[in-house]
Amino acid sequence: MAREDEDVRPGGDPCRGAAAVRTITEEERVAEARVIPLRPGRVSGGGAQPVAEDTTASEDLPGTVRAARSGDGPAQAGGGRDGEAPEPDPAVDARLEDRLAGLARFVRRRLAGEYEVDEFGFDAELNDAVFLPALRLLYERWFRVEAVGLHNVPGDSGALIVANHAGTLPVDALMTAVAVHDHHPERRHLRLLGADLVFRLPVLGATARRAGHTLACGPDAERLLRGGEVVGVWPEGFKGVGKPFRDRYKLQRFGRGGFVSAALRTGTPIVPCSIVGAEEIYPKIGDIRPLARLLGLPYFPITPFFPLLGPLGAVPLPSKWYIEFGEPISTAEYGPDAAEDPMLVFDLTDQVRETIQQTLYRMLSQRQSVFLG
Amino acid sequence: MTPRVVLVTGVNGFLGAQLAMRLASDPDIERVLCVDIVPPSPEVRRRLGRAEFIRADIRNRLIAKVIAAARVDTVVHTSVSPEPVGGGRALNKELNVIGTMQLLAACQTSPLVRRVVLKSTSAVYGSSPRDPAVFTERTEPRELPSGGYAKDAAEIEGYLRGFARRRPDVVTTTLRFSNFLGPRADTVLSRYFALPAVPVPLGHDPRLQLVHTEDAVAVTRLATLTDLPGVYNVAGEGVLTLTQAVRRAGRLPVVLPRPALRPVGAVLRRVVPLGWPPESGTPDFGQVMDTTSLRENAGFVPRWSTAQVFDDFVQGRGLRPLVDADRLGGGWDRIRSATVPGRR
Structure with a gap:
């Protein structure tokens, strides 16, 4: 579409x-x-x-x-x-x-009902006609995202995009999906791996499935990668997206390296992706833990405007974004059995993490203004 | 090895009945024995041909005598059903679980039994937001079904595994079917989609996989006639979401919050013989199975894809759409042809 x-x-x-x-x-x-x-x-x-x-x-x-x-x-x-x-x-x-x-x-x-849905529930037509245009407004008008390095994302085979997570709400993942779709010559759909919380919630879970996203788990990641899809993963998870504003651009632990195992088993390259700008959209300066526990959420954020201004506080700050896709890290040469070698998995995890962290520092040093870039 | 004497349980279900009919028309098979607690309708009985009907309760020891006396070598257990036969859930569970235990005990004591085929269900995988999107035969469910048919099915599979351990000489096949649907068969889903207004859960759009009743019979027959050891997921290719299916059938979706769905379903069940939503384990998060093993190891490729199954059902049933997409969506073409006569 x-x-x-x-x-x-x-x-x-x-x-x-x-x-x-x-x-x-x-x-x-x-x-x-x-x-x-x-x-x-x-x-x-x-x-x-x-x-x-x-x-x-x-x-x-x-x-x-x-x-x-x-x-x-x-x-x-x-x-x-x-x-x-x-x-x-x-x-x-x-x-x-x-x-x-x-x-x-x-x-x-x-x-x-004459449309195709894949086994994950992905509805490409709806995604192209409704979800992406809506996100594109945010992408182009609000955050004025500049995406570079999309030639590092393969055009016709599987790849695992690994990026830093930030911003209280996972807007960065959605923006990366827009970047990969709109600015890759093959207009690829980025399939995101999300927390089970997303899929538990009504409406949100169903919408995420329709947009092509699935649960962050080994079987799903490997299935998508084997199918030649571009998969996006934010291995920091809630630790990254919900970290306090003072820790911005400090990468958290990269999970348990499950994403590396998935890439190794399927022999797909890992594309490190660094996102600058997402940290500033909702500066999280506090956390109401009891409320979070009550609602079953990982955190209940306080930003300078939320919940102070109510719904108005939910408007993200219009920071200027840069998304850089780095050199792919090939995993095919290790063979699928290498996924059982924890040392190699740790090494690759660290390599990806370091690459993203160093790129973030470089991009930040080049940035003059949070809102103007 | 072609079986000589086949015992089919649950001949009142469409799968048991259809399978027995096919086997009866196979000259290589000496005897086909059909077992159920209530006799089949005269129509089914007539079509069963030379297959013999034995009115027996598989919870009873009698079944062991039948198996021994008739020198049964292949047992096809299709009577496990989600639908209570009149007596409600308790009886349903009795028939499913205790019946299977008795049947397998009978099989174990008969040295002639060489093959056991079990009709199981995708419900054994459960359905939770923490499950992977696609289940393979080796996927362990994250949240075991807490009750109802899904739990029965999981336990029954466990009993069959135990049986296979104790009788390693017997080939056991477990067929995990997704939802049956066909133009003729009366199944849980067929009644659900025949409702004019279909209750669907608010905010959830489960992915459905369907298997055509013809394919279900064909694969069960294959497992009856040849050795297919192991567990196989059986489903048509592709996926429909629940709302997509409702739209394809031209039904009116009635969105209900999830907690209300079950009570409403229970009330509806009294009015019409409706099995949806299932008493437990409503697959709000969808159940999609990987059927690679069926295709590659068993060599069975379902003839109908999920979408084809559904369309065949809608056409075969002659469901008249209440919501006609052509009228709603085709409006523009009519406006244009009316206002701009020169064009197209």
């Missing part, structure tokens, strides 16, 4: 600075030909230069996703019409109509 949305730039490295580089669809170019845009260049991520000139804007597929993602294209196209063209453009009309027809077909398919 999202394939028609925007394509990666033909030629060149499609991964580098991808978040910063917006591709321009057909109608935007039409619009740009007519009006002088208010903002020169279409920089959404900041930083990198707007170099993209997409020539592969798709015409054939009506885009429900594009419709849902109304931030730029339609607005500019509309601006173009208002400003200059007095007579209605039949091409625009036809496109709008196609889009509505596509939407109607989508609604029909959903109502008739």
Whole structure:
């Protein structure tokens, strides 16, 4: 569904600075030909230069996703019409109509249950049409994420992305999923491994399954990796995501190295991933333990705005994010039996952890402002 | 080795009845004995052909005499059922667990028994948020079923393992079936999806796996006729979620909070013979099984995928959709064709 949305730039490295580089669809170019845009260049991520000139804007597929993602294209196209063209453009009309027809077909398919769900409950169509566009708004507008190093994520085989966890709520995992989908040339779906708490809760658990995520356990991780999926894991778990603000960017213990065992058994590479910016979205300055225990949660956070401002305090601070995918660490040469060698598992775990920690320090030293980057 | 004398328990269930019919039409098999506590309907009885019906309670010692006297060499135990036969849960458990114990005890004393096939269920895996998404035959359930049919099934499997230990010369096959569904068979799920408004749990969308009744009979027959030692998961390929299935059938989902689901189900069960939600172990978190072993080791590939099973059921039953997606979702096409006559 999202394939028609925007394509990666033909030629060149499609991964580098991808978040910063917006591709321009057909109608935007039409619009740009007519009006002088208010903002020169279409920089959404900041930083990198707007170099993209997409020539592969798709015409054939009506885009429900594009419709849902109304931030730029339609607005500019509309601006173009208002400003200059007095007579209605039949091409625009036809496109709008196609889009509505596509939407109607989508609604029909959903109502008739005519969609595919994999054995984990992953519903790719729903993910592309609903979940990802919603997250993309946050990704592009709120956190202005810049993702680099996506060429380190293989295009057609399994890989295990291991990243640092932060931010009180696991927004970083979702943003990484958007980065891997939107800025990888193969538009891969990142399958996250989550805590059982997520899957126990009503609505959240069902939604997570539909979005392709599953329980962080050996069998599921290995099954996904054997199936050639890109799997994302945050081995720090609650220790990482719920650590106090003063400990920001200090990696916690990496679980028991279960993720390394899974990678070794399946011979898939580990891609260390470092995320900067997630620590500042909900600075956790306190923890109401009794309340957490009462609710069965790992912690009940106090941030400068939550629970002080109530629901308003649940709005994340708009920090500027960077996600860097590092060099893959190959595991195939050790063989599947190596998963039974605890020393090797510890060594690899430490290697991944150190890589992420060092990259975090480097990225932090380059960052000038939490909110501006 | 083709069996000479086969004993099939639970001939009132569709699996037992269908299997007995097929075996009866196989000239290589000398005798087919069907056992149940109530006689089958005249219709089933007629179609059983030369298969002999013996009205017996497998909880009774009589079954040992039947097995010894008829020189039974293959026992197919299909009477384990989630549905109480009139007497409620207590009787159901008696029939399931005590019946199996007696049957296996009888098998153990008969030196002629060479093969035992057990119909089991995916319910033995339980269903909890801490379980992996897909169960293989070796997956240990995180939370053992605390009661009801799922617990019965887990215990029955345990008894069969014990039997296999004591009689290593007997080939035992355990077939863990996912939910049966077929156009003709009357199963728990078929009654559930035939309801006009289908109660579904709030906030949970369990993944369902289905096995076509024809495939279920075929695989049981395969296990009866050939040696398939071990435990096999049996399910059609692919997965449907519960709400997806409800939509495919054009039913109206009635979302109920999980605690209310069971009481409502109990009330519904009195009004219509409904087995859903099961008394215990409602698979809110889904139960999906890996069927690689069935395909590769047993060489059995189900002919129907989960989605095909469901569609076959909907069509075969002639379920008229209450919610017509074509009318709701196809509205745009009609509006367009009405307003823009020139186009398409």
